[in-house]
Amino acid sequence: MYTSGWFVLLPIHLLTTHEVPWVPTRYELISHIMRIARVGPGDVFYDLGCGDGRVVIEAAKRGAKAVCIEIREDLLRQAKENAKKACVYERIKFIHDDFFRVDLSDATIVYMYLLTRVNEKLRPKLQRELSIGTRVVTLDFAIPKWRPVHIEKHYTGGLERTIYLYIKGVSDVFTETV
Numbered sequence: 001m002y003t004s005g006w007f008v009l010l011p012i013h014l015l016t017t018h019e020v021p022w023v024p025t026r027y028e029l030i031s032h033i034m035r036i037a038r039v040g041p042g043d044v045f046y047d048l049g050c051g052d053g054r055v056v057i058e059a060a061k062r063g064a065k066a067v068c069i070e071i072r073e074d075l076l077r078q079a080k081e082n083a084k085k086a087c088v089y090e091r092i093k094f095i096h097d098d099f100f101r102v103d104l105s106d107a108t109i110v111y112m113y114l115l116t117r118v119n120e121k122l123r124p125k126l127q128r129e130l131s132i133g134t135r136v137v138t139l140d141f142a143i144p145k146w147r148p149v150h151i152e153k154h155y156t157g158g159l160e161r162t163i164y165l166y167i168k169g170v171s172d173v174f175t176e177t178v
Protein backbone atom coordinates (compact mmCIF):
# COMPACT_ATOMS: atom_id res chain seq x y z
CA MET A 1 0.00 0.00 0.00
CA TYR A 2 1.25 3.48 -0.84
CA THR A 3 1.83 5.79 2.11
CA SER A 4 3.26 9.27 1.95
CA GLY A 5 6.38 10.27 3.84
CA TRP A 6 4.82 12.12 6.76
CA PHE A 7 2.55 9.25 7.69
CA VAL A 8 5.30 6.70 8.19
CA LEU A 9 7.25 9.11 10.42
CA LEU A 10 4.36 9.90 12.78
CA PRO A 11 4.52 8.96 16.43
CA ILE A 12 1.78 6.46 17.17
CA HIS A 13 0.05 8.61 19.84
CA LEU A 14 -0.71 11.26 17.21
CA LEU A 15 -2.54 8.70 15.14
CA THR A 16 -4.75 7.66 18.01
CA THR A 17 -5.59 11.12 19.43
CA HIS A 18 -7.55 12.57 16.53
CA GLU A 19 -7.20 9.74 14.04
CA VAL A 20 -5.58 12.15 11.59
CA PRO A 21 -3.01 14.61 12.95
CA TRP A 22 -2.53 18.13 11.64
CA VAL A 23 -0.10 18.08 8.76
CA PRO A 24 -0.86 21.13 6.62
CA THR A 25 -1.03 21.07 2.84
CA ARG A 26 2.14 22.68 1.56
CA TYR A 27 1.46 26.16 0.22
CA GLU A 28 3.06 25.40 -3.15
CA LEU A 29 0.45 22.67 -3.78
CA ILE A 30 -2.61 24.81 -3.12
CA SER A 31 -2.71 26.53 -6.54
CA HIS A 32 -2.55 23.08 -8.18
CA ILE A 33 -5.41 21.89 -5.99
CA MET A 34 -7.48 24.98 -6.91
CA ARG A 35 -6.82 24.44 -10.63
CA ILE A 36 -7.55 20.69 -10.54
CA ALA A 37 -10.78 21.26 -8.58
CA ARG A 38 -11.69 24.21 -10.89
CA VAL A 39 -12.64 26.37 -7.90
CA GLY A 40 -14.59 29.49 -8.73
CA PRO A 41 -17.61 31.65 -7.89
CA GLY A 42 -20.68 29.50 -7.40
CA ASP A 43 -18.75 26.71 -5.72
CA VAL A 44 -19.24 25.51 -2.17
CA PHE A 45 -15.86 24.21 -1.09
CA TYR A 46 -15.54 21.94 1.96
CA ASP A 47 -12.26 21.05 3.63
CA LEU A 48 -12.82 18.05 5.91
CA GLY A 49 -10.35 18.74 8.71
CA CYS A 50 -9.38 22.24 7.63
CA GLY A 51 -6.45 22.79 10.01
CA ASP A 52 -5.30 26.42 9.95
CA GLY A 53 -7.67 27.21 7.08
CA ARG A 54 -5.06 27.70 4.39
CA VAL A 55 -6.94 25.73 1.70
CA VAL A 56 -10.42 27.16 2.36
CA ILE A 57 -8.91 30.65 2.38
CA GLU A 58 -7.57 30.15 -1.14
CA ALA A 59 -10.93 28.77 -2.28
CA ALA A 60 -12.68 31.82 -0.81
CA LYS A 61 -10.22 34.16 -2.54
CA ARG A 62 -11.34 32.57 -5.83
CA GLY A 63 -14.94 33.47 -5.11
CA ALA A 64 -16.19 30.21 -3.63
CA LYS A 65 -18.15 29.91 -0.43
CA ALA A 66 -16.08 27.71 1.83
CA VAL A 67 -16.76 25.47 4.80
CA CYS A 68 -13.97 24.76 7.27
CA ILE A 69 -14.68 21.77 9.53
CA GLU A 70 -12.12 21.12 12.23
CA ILE A 71 -12.21 19.01 15.38
CA ARG A 72 -9.37 20.90 17.10
CA GLU A 73 -10.54 24.14 18.61
CA ASP A 74 -7.07 25.72 18.60
CA LEU A 75 -6.72 25.12 14.88
CA LEU A 76 -10.19 26.44 14.11
CA ARG A 77 -9.36 29.60 16.06
CA GLN A 78 -6.17 29.93 14.01
CA ALA A 79 -8.15 29.39 10.79
CA LYS A 80 -10.54 32.19 11.74
CA GLU A 81 -7.66 34.57 12.46
CA ASN A 82 -6.00 33.67 9.17
CA ALA A 83 -9.26 34.21 7.28
CA LYS A 84 -9.67 37.64 8.88
CA LYS A 85 -6.14 38.61 7.86
CA ALA A 86 -6.86 37.44 4.30
CA CYS A 87 -10.14 39.44 4.27
CA VAL A 88 -12.26 36.36 3.43
CA TYR A 89 -13.73 35.62 6.86
CA GLU A 90 -17.28 36.42 5.69
CA ARG A 91 -17.04 33.88 2.85
CA ILE A 92 -16.15 30.96 5.14
CA LYS A 93 -18.37 28.99 7.49
CA PHE A 94 -16.37 27.61 10.42
CA ILE A 95 -17.61 24.44 12.09
CA HIS A 96 -16.04 23.02 15.22
CA ASP A 97 -17.10 19.39 14.92
CA ASP A 98 -16.28 15.92 13.72
CA PHE A 99 -16.68 15.90 9.93
CA PHE A 100 -18.56 12.59 10.16
CA ARG A 101 -21.38 14.54 11.87
CA VAL A 102 -21.63 17.38 9.34
CA ASP A 103 -24.00 17.25 6.37
CA LEU A 104 -22.10 17.71 3.09
CA SER A 105 -25.01 17.80 0.70
CA ASP A 106 -24.52 21.39 -0.54
CA ALA A 107 -20.85 20.85 -1.45
CA THR A 108 -19.74 21.25 -5.05
CA ILE A 109 -16.13 20.48 -4.07
CA VAL A 110 -14.78 18.45 -1.14
CA TYR A 111 -11.11 18.52 -0.21
CA MET A 112 -9.57 15.85 2.03
CA TYR A 113 -6.03 15.54 3.25
CA LEU A 114 -6.63 12.60 5.53
CA LEU A 115 -5.58 8.94 5.53
CA THR A 116 -6.68 6.08 3.29
CA ARG A 117 -8.55 4.31 6.07
CA VAL A 118 -10.39 7.53 6.99
CA ASN A 119 -11.24 8.13 3.31
CA GLU A 120 -12.61 4.61 3.25
CA LYS A 121 -14.77 5.29 6.30
CA LEU A 122 -15.99 8.53 4.70
CA ARG A 123 -16.83 6.91 1.37
CA PRO A 124 -20.38 5.78 2.25
CA LYS A 125 -21.13 9.31 3.52
CA LEU A 126 -19.79 10.84 0.31
CA GLN A 127 -21.89 8.43 -1.71
CA ARG A 128 -25.02 9.20 0.28
CA GLU A 129 -24.73 12.96 0.56
CA LEU A 130 -22.91 14.37 -2.46
CA SER A 131 -24.73 15.38 -5.63
CA ILE A 132 -23.76 14.04 -9.02
CA GLY A 133 -20.92 16.14 -10.43
CA THR A 134 -19.38 17.09 -7.07
CA ARG A 135 -15.59 17.13 -7.32
CA VAL A 136 -13.65 15.40 -4.55
CA VAL A 137 -9.96 16.14 -4.32
CA THR A 138 -7.66 14.20 -2.02
CA LEU A 139 -4.00 14.73 -1.31
CA ASP A 140 -1.62 11.77 -1.03
CA PHE A 141 -4.28 9.27 0.02
CA ALA A 142 -6.74 7.74 -2.41
CA ILE A 143 -10.36 6.82 -1.78
CA PRO A 144 -10.43 3.03 -1.89
CA LYS A 145 -12.79 1.60 -4.55
CA TRP A 146 -13.30 4.97 -6.24
CA ARG A 147 -11.68 5.59 -9.59
CA PRO A 148 -9.89 8.94 -9.97
CA VAL A 149 -10.56 10.86 -13.18
CA HIS A 150 -7.22 12.65 -12.86
CA ILE A 151 -3.99 12.09 -10.91
CA GLU A 152 -1.21 14.63 -10.70
CA LYS A 153 2.17 14.27 -9.04
CA HIS A 154 4.32 17.11 -7.74
CA TYR A 155 7.70 16.88 -6.08
CA THR A 156 7.97 19.24 -3.13
CA GLY A 157 9.47 19.28 0.35
CA GLY A 158 11.65 16.31 -0.57
CA LEU A 159 8.71 14.05 -1.35
CA GLU A 160 6.47 13.18 -4.25
CA ARG A 161 2.92 14.38 -3.56
CA THR A 162 -0.12 12.99 -5.34
CA ILE A 163 -3.34 14.89 -5.97
CA TYR A 164 -6.39 12.77 -6.88
CA LEU A 165 -9.54 14.15 -8.51
CA TYR A 166 -12.78 12.19 -8.26
CA ILE A 167 -16.19 13.13 -9.63
CA LYS A 168 -19.33 11.87 -7.96
CA GLY A 169 -21.35 9.90 -10.49
CA VAL A 170 -18.24 8.95 -12.48
CA SER A 171 -15.67 7.78 -9.95
CA ASP A 172 -18.05 5.87 -7.73
CA VAL A 173 -20.09 3.89 -10.25
CA PHE A 174 -17.87 0.85 -9.79
CA THR A 175 -18.45 0.73 -6.03
CA GLU A 176 -21.03 -1.39 -4.33
CA THR A 177 -24.19 0.46 -3.27
CA VAL A 178 -24.08 1.51 0.38
Ligand SMILES: C[S@@+](CC[C@H](N)C(=O)[O-])C[C@H]1O[C@@H](n2cnc3c(N)ncnc32)[C@H](O)[C@@H]1O
Binding pocket: 018, 019, 020, 021, 022, 023, 024, 025, 047, 048, 049, 050, 051, 052, 053, 054, 055, 069, 070, 071, 072, 075, 097, 098, 099, 100, 112, 113, 114
Ligand atom coordinates in the same frame (compact mmCIF):
# COMPACT_ATOMS: atom_id res chain seq x y z
C1 LIG B 1 -3.57 16.25 7.55
S1 LIG B 1 -4.40 17.60 8.35
C2 LIG B 1 -4.95 18.57 6.96
C3 LIG B 1 -5.27 20.01 7.33
C4 LIG B 1 -5.81 20.86 6.19
N1 LIG B 1 -6.91 20.21 5.49
C5 LIG B 1 -4.73 21.15 5.20
O1 LIG B 1 -4.74 20.49 4.15
O2 LIG B 1 -3.86 21.99 5.47
C6 LIG B 1 -5.92 16.80 8.92
C7 LIG B 1 -6.78 17.68 9.79
O3 LIG B 1 -8.00 17.01 10.06
C8 LIG B 1 -8.39 17.28 11.40
N2 LIG B 1 -9.28 16.18 11.79
C9 LIG B 1 -8.94 14.89 12.01
N3 LIG B 1 -10.03 14.14 12.27
C10 LIG B 1 -11.09 14.99 12.21
C11 LIG B 1 -12.50 14.80 12.36
N4 LIG B 1 -13.01 13.60 12.62
N5 LIG B 1 -13.30 15.87 12.20
C12 LIG B 1 -12.78 17.11 11.94
N6 LIG B 1 -11.45 17.34 11.78
C13 LIG B 1 -10.62 16.29 11.91
C14 LIG B 1 -7.08 17.33 12.16
O4 LIG B 1 -7.20 18.01 13.39
C15 LIG B 1 -6.18 18.03 11.14
O5 LIG B 1 -6.24 19.44 11.31
